[in-house]
Amino acid sequence: MEKSKFQAVHSRLLQWYDTYQRQLPWRALPGKQPNPYYVLLSEVMLQQTTVVTVIDYFNRFIARWPTLQDLAQADQEELYHQWQGLGYYSRARNLHACIAMIAQQHGGAIPQAPNELIRLPGIGSYTAASIAAIAYDCPLIPVDGNITRVIARLLAMKTPLPDLKNSIFNLVTPLKPTRAGDFAQGLMDLGATVCKPKNPLCGECPLASHCQSHKTNQQHLIPFSKPKPFKPxxxxxxxxxxxxxxxxxxxxxxxxxxxxxxxxxxxxxxxxxxxxxxxxxxxxxxxxxxxxxxxxxxxxxxxxxxxxxxxxxxxxxxxxxxxxxxxxxxxxxxxxxxxxxxxx
Structure with a gap:
């Protein structure tokens, strides 16, 4: 992405986010520092799960284990019990191991650098980047499904999924956004509420004037998907x-x-x-x-x-x-x- 275009997109998205950001229980209020524990817990829960589903689970976890130290002392059986119904149960096992490692090897402080975060159980490259950007304002852009869709439409990228995500990761890696946490969450919110998979609300999009897909009326086609593999x-x-x-x-x-x-x-x-x-x-x-x-x-x-x-x-x-x-x-x-x- 050209530097001038990125700067324009960056500025307009942050202006939009300051007004229309979603109020989510793990997000810091404007002007407040994010709670890294809230960020990590929500990001693990959000892996392959919708925001609507995660909200109740997150609130229950925080009510039961208000701090990372509290969760580090939780019995694995108790954690599994609270996780039931959220699915992808390997995440619960990894979360338990992750929190234990942070408590034992990092003095209870969640690492700030992505290359340290990614060494934790259950933390992949996206989750590491997301925690670093949102919790610590590390100047990078995590690439999830919503962000993939927004950027693919902005640039009218023809690469089909799932290869598209890697292409976008390589594209955004050199970019160094300021207010990185807000910028990442702004892209996520835009993808979730405006640049939706179906029937995108282009008339409400702050980036419409910069969107190549919108200009060519291809927003409904992008991102392209390969045929789904057979599921036995x-x-x-x-x-x-x-x-x-x-x-x-x-x-x-x-x-x-x-x-x-x-x-x-x-x-x-x-x-x-x-x-x-x-x-x-x-x-x-x-x-x-x-x-x-x-x-x-x-x-x-x-x-x-x-x-x-x-x-x-x-x-x-x-x-x-x-x-x-x-x-x-x-x-x-x-x-x-x-x-x-x-x-x-």
């Missing part, structure tokens, strides 16, 4: 086993992989071919409703059965009224709901 479907059985005293068998998933460390009903192996599922025993009672759930890389179809015994290791028993004490993911809550409706 996997299959599993879930088992509701409740004894005469009302206790239900639950099981914790492995420490790595999908839904790591989360708790739910015991299931069969998740297989690619439904013919590979175990044979249905005569005494099993099938739940009529099938659960379909989509993960990042595959769909999952779960059929549920009421059984007398699951014959699996590491199973423990809990009464349904106490399920809320365990980190149960959204997928398994759907399954449990169907079983409760039939089982009771």
């Amino acid at each position: 479907t996997r299959y599993a059985y879930a088992f509701w086993c409740q004894d005469e005293e009302g206790f239900v068998s639950l099981k914790r998933r492995p420490e790595t992989g999908v839904l790591a460390n989360m708790v739910g009903l015991p299931t069969s192996e998740w297989v690619d071919d439904p013919s590979s599922l175990p044979s249905v025993e005569p005494e099993w009672i099938k739940i009529p409703k099938t659960i379909k759930h989509t993960f990042t890389h595959f769909h999952l179809i779960i059929e549920s059965f009421i059984t007398k015994d699951v014959n699996q290791s590491n199973v423990f028993k809990v009464k349904p009224q106490n399920f809320e004490d365990y980190p149960i993911p959204t997928l398994m809550k759907k399954v449990i709901k169907t079983c409760l409706n039939l089982g009771n």
Whole structure:
């Protein structure tokens, strides 16, 4: 981007941001210094999750753990429980490890430099740049989905996603914005509220006069996307086993992989071919409703059965009224709901 154009965009965007910025619980009020802990926590939560979804979770975390030192002392199980429903559970595991490392190796102070931030668990190049810019005003531009879209439209870039993000990263790396945190958040807000993926509000955009896509009426086409890769479907059985005293068998998933460390009903192996599922025993009672759930890389179809015994290791028993004490993911809550409706 030419220096003169960047300066013009920079100035107009900051003027717009000063008036129209979103009020978010992790953002510092105008004239106040950002809280680096709030910035880090929100950026981890916002990875692959919308702002609307994150707000309630962020507020609950801050109410429970007001400072980084408080969260550093949290039990991992407790953190997982508060995270349930937010998805992408590896982020919770990485957040726990990240905060512990900051407390133990950095004296509880979140590093300022991107090359130090990126060494923390769960902190990639974008998150490191975002924390550095927003929390410490480091003069750089993080590149998320909103910023990618805004810049791609400004310059009418034809490179398709996902390669486009790397092209924009290389393009903005030499730029050194002042008020870097406000500039980054201004780009994010502009992408979220005006330069939207569909039906962008070009008439409300402060950068419209500089936008090459707007001038050529291509804003609805950019950014271009490659065809989405095929997403396979996997299959599993879930088992509701409740004894005469009302206790239900639950099981914790492995420490790595999908839904790591989360708790739910015991299931069969998740297989690619439904013919590979175990044979249905005569005494099993099938739940009529099938659960379909989509993960990042595959769909999952779960059929549920009421059984007398699951014959699996590491199973423990809990009464349904106490399920809320365990980190149960959204997928398994759907399954449990169907079983409760039939089982009771």
